[in-house]
Amino acid sequence: xxxxxxxxxxxxxxxxxxxxxxxxxxxxxxxxxxxxxxxxxxxxxxxxxxxxxxxxxxxxxxxxxxxxxxxxxxxxxxxxxxxxxxxxxxxxxxxxxxxxxxxxxxxxxxxxxxxxxxxxxxxxxxxxxxxxxxxxxxxxxxxxxxxxxxxxxxxxxxxxxxxxxxxxxxxxxxxxxxxxxxxxxxxxxxxxxxxxxxxxxxxxxxxxxxxxxxxxxxxxxxxxxxxxxxxxxxxxxxxxxxxxxxxxxxxxxxxxxxxxxxxxxxxxxxxxxxxxxxxxxxxxxxxxxxxxxxxxxxxxxxxxxxxxxxxxxxxxxxxxxxxxxxxxxxxxxxxxxxxxxxxxxxxxxxxxxxxxxxxxxxxxxxxxxxxxxxxxxxxxxxxxxxxxxxxxxxxxxxxxxxxxxxxxxxxxxxxxxxxxxxxx
Amino acid sequence: xxxxxxxxxxxxxxxxxxxxxxxxxxxxxxxxxxxxxxxxxxxxxxxxxxxxxxxxxxxxxxxxxxxxxxxxxxxxxxxxxxxxxxxxxxxxxxxxxxxxxxxxxxxxxxxxxxxxxxxxxxxxxxxxxxxxxxxxxxxxxxxxxxxxxxxxxxxxxxxxxxxxxxxxxxxxxxxxxxxxxxxxxxxxxxxxxxxxxxxxxxxxxxxxxxxxxxxxxxxxxxxxxxxxxxxxxxxxxxxxxxxxxxxxxxxxxxxxxxxxxxxxxxxxxxxxxxxxxxxxxxxxxxxxxxxxxxxxxxxxxxxxxxxxxxxxxxxxxxxxxxxxxxxxxxxxxxxxxxxxxxxxxxxxxxxxxxxxxxxxxxxxxxxxxxxxxxxxxxxxxxxxxxxxxxxxxxxxxxxxxxxxxxxxxxxxxxxxxxxxxxxxxxxxxxxxxxxxxxxxxxxxxxxxxxxxxxxxxxxxxxxxxxxxxxxxxxxxxxxxxxxxxxxxxxxxxxxxxxxxxxxxxxxxxxxxxxxxxxx
Numbered sequence: 001x002x003x004x005x006x007x008x009x010x011x012x013x014x015x016x017x018x019x020x021x022x023x024x025x026x027x028x029x030x031x032x033x034x035x036x037x038x039x040x041x042x043x044x045x046x047x048x049x050x051x052x053x054x055x056x057x058x059x060x061x062x063x064x065x066x067x068x069x070x071x072x073x074x075x076x077x078x079x080x081x082x083x084x085x086x087x088x089x090x091x092x093x094x095x096x097x098x099x100x101x102x103x104x105x106x107x108x109x110x111x112x113x114x115x116x117x118x119x120x121x122x123x124x125x126x127x128x129x130x131x132x133x134x135x136x137x138x139x140x141x142x143x144x145x146x147x148x149x150x151x152x153x154x155x156x157x158x159x160x161x162x163x164x165x166x167x168x169x170x171x172x173x174x175x176x177x178x179x180x181x182x183x184x185x186x187x188x189x190x191x192x193x194x195x196x197x198x199x200x201x202x203x204x205x206x207x208x209x210x211x212x213x214x215x216x217x218x219x220x221x222x223x224x225x226x227x228x229x230x231x232x233x234x235x236x237x238x239x240x241x242x243x244x245x246x247x248x249x250x251x252x253x254x255x256x257x258x259x260x261x262x263x264x265x266x267x268x269x270x271x272x273x274x275x276x277x278x279x280x281x282x283x284x285x286x287x288x289x290x291x292x293x294x295x296x297x298x299x300x301x302x303x304x305x306x307x308x309x310x311x312x313x314x315x316x317x318x319x320x321x322x323x324x325x326x327x328x329x330x331x332x333x334x335x336x337x338x339x340x341x342x343x344x345x346x347x348x349x350x351x352x353x354x355x356x357x358x359x360x361x362x363x364x365x366x367x368x369x370x371x372x373x374x375x376x377x378x379x380x381x382x383x384x385x386x387x388x389x390x391x392x393x394x395x396x397x398x399x400x401x402x403x404x405x406x407x408x409x410x411x412x413x414x415x416x417x418x419x420x421x422x423x424x
Numbered sequence: 425x426x427x428x429x430x431x432x433x434x435x436x437x438x439x440x441x442x443x444x445x446x447x448x449x450x451x452x453x454x455x456x457x458x459x460x461x462x463x464x465x466x467x468x469x470x471x472x473x474x475x476x477x478x479x480x481x482x483x484x485x486x487x488x489x490x491x492x493x494x495x496x497x498x499x500x501x502x503x504x505x506x507x508x509x510x511x512x513x514x515x516x517x518x519x520x521x522x523x524x525x526x527x528x529x530x531x532x533x534x535x536x537x538x539x540x541x542x543x544x545x546x547x548x549x550x551x552x553x554x555x556x557x558x559x560x561x562x563x564x565x566x567x568x569x570x571x572x573x574x575x576x577x578x579x580x581x582x583x584x585x586x587x588x589x590x591x592x593x594x595x596x597x598x599x600x601x602x603x604x605x606x607x608x609x610x611x612x613x614x615x616x617x618x619x620x621x622x623x624x625x626x627x628x629x630x631x632x633x634x635x636x637x638x639x640x641x642x643x644x645x646x647x648x649x650x651x652x653x654x655x656x657x658x659x660x661x662x663x664x665x666x667x668x669x670x671x672x673x674x675x676x677x678x679x680x681x682x683x684x685x686x687x688x689x690x691x692x693x694x695x696x697x698x699x700x701x702x703x704x705x706x707x708x709x710x711x712x713x714x715x716x717x718x719x720x721x722x723x724x725x726x727x728x729x730x731x732x733x734x735x736x737x738x739x740x741x742x743x744x745x746x747x748x749x750x751x752x753x754x755x756x757x758x759x760x761x762x763x764x765x766x767x768x769x770x771x772x773x774x775x776x777x778x779x780x781x782x783x784x785x786x787x788x789x790x791x792x793x794x795x796x797x798x799x800x801x802x803x804x805x806x807x808x809x810x811x812x813x814x815x816x817x818x819x820x821x822x823x824x825x826x827x828x829x830x831x832x833x834x835x836x837x838x839x840x841x842x843x844x845x846x847x848x849x850x851x852x853x854x855x856x857x858x859x860x861x862x863x864x865x866x867x868x869x870x871x872x873x874x875x876x877x878x879x880x881x882x883x884x885x886x887x888x889x890x891x892x893x894x895x896x897x898x899x900x901x902x903x904x905x906x907x908x909x910x911x912x913x914x915x916x917x918x919x920x921x922x923x924x925x926x927x928x929x930x931x932x933x934x935x936x937x938x939x940x941x942x943x
Binding site (some may be wrong): 156286292293295 | 787
């Protein structure tokens with residue numbers, strides 16, 4: 001039946017080799033873990049381009065003349081749009097180079113303003129994205145970032161305008177921390193409920209969102225309203241001492257908050273990957289049963305994670321109020337809390353990934369404004385692009401099949417084993 | 425004579441794995457062919473191909489001299505192939521008749537089920553093949569051995585001629601296994617043919633007519649029980665000589681390390697799962713807890729290690745009352761726990777080997793200073809343990825989930841045994857492992873015992889218990905029905921106890937026949 005000889009030496013060798021190279025069978029995907037998000041972004045932009053062409057009236061008109069004309073117009077439409085997106089987001093490269101050559105400080109600032117404005121837009125995204133990412137790493141889905149952000153903003157605003165006579169180096173951090181604390185409280189409640197009663201954090205954070213929205217509405221039109229606003233839901237302007245400083249004169253809004261965001265991202269990375277607390281959170285998040293076995297307290301871990309996540313969300317609100325708006329109104333957030341879920345997913349819940357994804361989203365948002373002005377393409381196209389990117393990141397199988405990427409080994413092996421009811 | 429079944433050059437690739445490599449196999453009418461191989465050798469893949477669940481990349485299947493292709497189990501069944509799965513495919517709240525009918529319903533006019541006719545057929549089959557079963561019993565009320573009979577009847581009801589048994593004895597007591605072997609013999613005597621998949625050498629020697637050994641997806645040899653012995657089969661399976669006997673020196677029990685007094689544990693539905701148990705483990709001895717799976721062993725272990733609350737009773741570990749203690753407090757006393765389900769409880773699969781090796785101790789010096797993890801120390805520790813415990817891993821950063829089952833278990837063994845421990849709870853420490861890893865892990869456990877550690881070993885594998893234990897406790901329906909020294913007792917005796925039968929005729933022991941032997 002079998003012609004294979006039972007050569008002991010060779011078999012041992014084979015066995016050893018096989019065991020040691022278990023991960024070598026799989027081609028490491030190009031760029032490693034970043035491959036899927038990057039390809040998702042590229043694919044998103046390509047599909048966005050198709051959308052621009054398909055929804056443009058002039059493209060249809062040109063196709064009516066001739067097919068060649070149609071394609072030419074389509075390409076030029078896409079070109080214009082993406083060029084506007086680019087210059088709106090980063091700046092006009094020629095103007096930037098000339099400005100640097102001239103050495104005129106004011107001109108340099110203005111030429112680079114689109115880029116700086118993109119960073120301004122990215123700042124709340126970074127905080128909010130970190131909030132969701134920290135939750136994911138700890139096995140929790142914090143959908144309540146938006147609500148935590150509003151409470152954080154309200155707390156920061158209150159401390160910002162109501163306290164007077166403090167020096168800036170105390171007042172500004174104090175207001176910022178008040179924001180973090182407010183968010184932490186809003187995260188603590190669903191965390192506590194989850195840990196002690198098993199109430200699901202997704203449901204409870206959504207409920208907390210509604211409480212936060214209505215509460216801030218009431219605060220802004222009642223106890224915290226701006227005197228003389230005539231019942232408009234807007235808060236008083238914060239004290240000068242509470243402001244997070246902007247680096248340049250108006251209209252350039254680039255502020256210290258961006259660097260605070262980077263520092264916080266670093267802190268979160270350090271917490272997650274370099275401390276026992278972080279390892280504790282990650283173990284509970286990845287395998288709660290193993291956590292129990294290893295003697296960890298899942299209760300503490302859940303409460304801590306939700307509170308920290310809420311604190312980060314609160315910082316997102318605080319930074320917007322203290323650095324950009326300088327007062328609080330209801331239009332504070334353009335959905336940062338909900339976009340943050342996408343950011344955490346695209347960033348693979350890693351602080352570095354979240355920062356990069358946030359800068360991408362901030363850039364897209366900022367560029368879209370100019371795109372709308374220049375080429376009359378609605379700003380919503382950016383929402384579409386973001387949605388497509390997110391979809392691809394969430395369903396990596398699509399990207400893998402488009403670009404013929406291999407699945408990571410480990411996932412495969414698990415399917416492979418469980419698929420047969422295998423024991424090991 | 426044409427073989428009733430022939431597989432020619434069956435090859436199946438999974439991404440990155442060659443699961444079956446040009447396998448040739450033939451089954452003659454009326455024989456029991458044992459397919460022997462370690463877990464992951466490719467036995468199950470082959471059988472799933474034969475059963476139509478997978479399509480082979482290459483190769484042909486011939487049934488009764490006729491080439492066939494199976495696109496689904498329905499095709500396989502229609503060619504007379506049936507499979508008894510390791511995990512039964514039965515619906516507990518249905519009767520035997522209903523389960524057997526399911527998928528092949530006998531109906532009266534207008535589509536009403538004809539239970540009577542089906543039940544008659546079942547009785548007929550059960551008489552013919554000596555498969556005692558009552559068609560009106562509900563599955564949930566039947567013991568596992570009888571449930572397996574129902575599975576077999578299901579196949580015979582569908583007129584299967586080729587029966588595949590996938591690790592059928594894994595869930596049975598030794599007595600039930602003997603019963604199954606009798607049934608298998610009577611089946612082949614009446615012209616059925618059987619493929620028997622297993623990794624247990626003893627069973628192969630006992631029941632098979634012919635033995636085919638697979639390793640790493642390829643057939644590596646064919647033999648018969650007459651020509652082979654356990655030693656040579658093991659060597660074929662693993663690819664090197666294996667030491668099956670464990671060298672166990674005389675046990676020198678010392679002080680009491682673990683004492684459980686009148687402990688009762690209930691599950692979340694308030695069913696008593698551990699019923700008034702008392703048990704003692706001394707240093708330098710291995711106490712084996714035998715019993716068919718699901719008789720309260722898991723809960724006993726969970727209670728001792730602090731993972732489950734007790735209803736009443738007292739647990740004392742190393743002189744301290746730990747009845748209300750948390751798992752961490754118990755670990756810190758000097759207890760180690762090799763959990764039953766390594767992937768669910770013992771490891772964090774996506775995490776690197778290095779972090780898994782400090783899963784229970786990462787927060788302590790020298791792995792952490794304050795709250796800051798000391799990665800150089802953690803990595804150094806990992807390098808050391810990988811070498812000492814022969815863990816085959818590409819690096820300390822490899823996610824533990826991508827290691828083989830045996831190496832995953834070695835990670836746990838390394839983590840638990842490398843600590844200074846005085847009491848070890850090992851729950852099914854070799855479940856699903858290959859012969860080579862089993863040998864290794866057994867040696868390590870014996871070594872710990874010789875160093876003066878008390879060991880509580882829980883395993884449904886009677887062979888393992890008999891080989892390692894100094895004393896054997898048998899659990900049945902949540903109670904320990906006997907604790908006997910492992911001297912001069914037979915497997916049959918323990919097997920009877922596992923089935924809940926306390927033999928009336930005492931079997932000769934060296935010391936005493938008393939249940940609850942103490943040192």
